[in-house]
Amino acid sequence: MPVDTVIKNGTLVTADSILETGIAIDGEKIVAVGDESTLPNSSQTIDASGYLVLPGIVDPHVHFDGTNPFIDDPLETYDTGSAAAALGGVTTIIDFAWQGAEKGADDPETGTLLDGIEYQKSTAGESLIDYGLHGTIIREDPDLFEELSEVIDEGVTSFKMFSVYDWGVSNGFMGRVFDHLSNLDAVAVLHTEDESVCEEQTKILKEQDRGDPTDYPDSRPDYAEAMAADDALRMAMEANCKYYGIHTSCQKAGEVIKRYRGEYGSELVRGETCTHYAALDDSVFSEIGTLAQLSPPIRSPSDVESMFEYLSEGTLDVVSTDHVAYTRDRKSVENWWDCPYGANSLQRSLPVFYDEAVNRRNYSPSFVVKVMSTQPAQIFGFSNKGTLEPGTDADLVFFDPSKRHTITSEDNASKSDYSIYDGRTIQGSVTHTMVRGEFVVRDEHVVGSPGHGKYVAREVPDWQN
């Protein structure tokens, strides 16, 4: 019996090797990798000459429609968001199931994480790509502890908390959550900025009438991010709880993660930065103003370089997008403090990060695969994603490393009508994207059928290796 597809003449890139070899796919799975003469016969053969063939990108930090209290309107839906992702080579995301019943519910004080999971899944019917969910804890409600093991049985094995915002939790409650997660071997995902510092600095800027976007970073200083990371890590380590620090933006916060990781090891401490912290510095605020306003803020040029150092030395493991869609109109405000936080970037994340890492800094394409596919899959318990190993899902990206192009938001699939990378000329582009054996993007166009994407229940991850 011939298999469905053989891809030949491509350059396969994994987290630790680059091989000129073929790959065979049957149904939804990769069934063989090796010299073309050794691969089975196939119904179709695809010539991948000139392409790097990568495992699909796994982005563990994405916000689509949901009961998310910091997005006023359900701007990004799964049909548009997953199209943006697929065009950018992203085949799996992790979105957030917020503790709560449904968006705009009359009584948001009573909804559970299980309600949030059910709601979030109900919005995802049109997805082109696969998705998982983090649970997001936004209330100090001890009833939460009763439902955690059931939530984990649903395949939601990581839980986000904030140290800031109205929906942030106190250190005291955070510590209790760490204890419970530790008992269940689950992962705590932390947004860390010290709330009182950010509030006080914001107050000062308002008093001084400093509403220009170039003043925004002063409201959320790098040391505030480091302080809250230190508190949260201290408590997580006391509880022996797996800790994942999201969207690390600066050298000071990275140093805190590095210190705890040095002491407690990668079996307990992991970390992430985002594409924008590796590709943009704070000059962006004078260039595009509040369009680039997200939190924590985009930092200094030396913070940008420190992100590459942390990723290459193994202080940080992952590059994500923290994708949030807003329109230009919604982001256009008189004073930065009236601007909602977030920017869309799923469609540009791989090509922009590849260009920064490989073309501008001489990293190997394997480095990109490691931090954008293999490690996020391992850290969050996607055992069938993030590699080209036979037996795993045939999620593939055909990446043309020589194609130069200038980013423009005219072809944005997101409901957002701008990109923070607009006008940037880069080399390297996604041509085709395959999710479980089926092309969802071909020749830079969406061809997949909405609903091809599935919810993936995640395992409790093993961080021992």
Ligand SMILES: [Zn+2]
């Ligand atoms: Zn986020």
